[in-house]
Amino acid sequence: MSRVVNIDAAMQQVLATCAQQQVRISAIEPMAPRGTHLVLxxxxxxxxxxQLFQGRLLDGAVTRGQRPARRI
Known part of the structure; x- marks a missing residue:
């Protein structure tokens, strides 16, 4: 099972959900043109x-942002 999730949601929304669920993020970064790359x-x-972002998951090839991943 992978620790990586690509979500069609703003990074702030993903951060808030992870905080609410009390899950630890290893890295997070925005993707182009939209979405968030998340490693838990x-x-x-x-x-x-x-499960929480069901229906908003991005499958297949994605383009990650130019900025380096934000380690948390």
Whole structure:
């Protein structure tokens, strides 16, 4: 099971959801032209976030932002 989740949501919304769910983020960065690339500390937490953002997950090839990932 992967710890990586690509979500069609603003980075601030993803951060708020992760804080509310008390899941630990390893790295987060915006994607182009939209979305957020998220790496969680535990695969179980990634599955929980996938369930919460069901219908807003980005599958397949994605373009990550030019900025380096923000480590948390």
């Amino acid at each position: 500390a535990r695969a179980e937490d990634a599955e929980r976030i996938r």
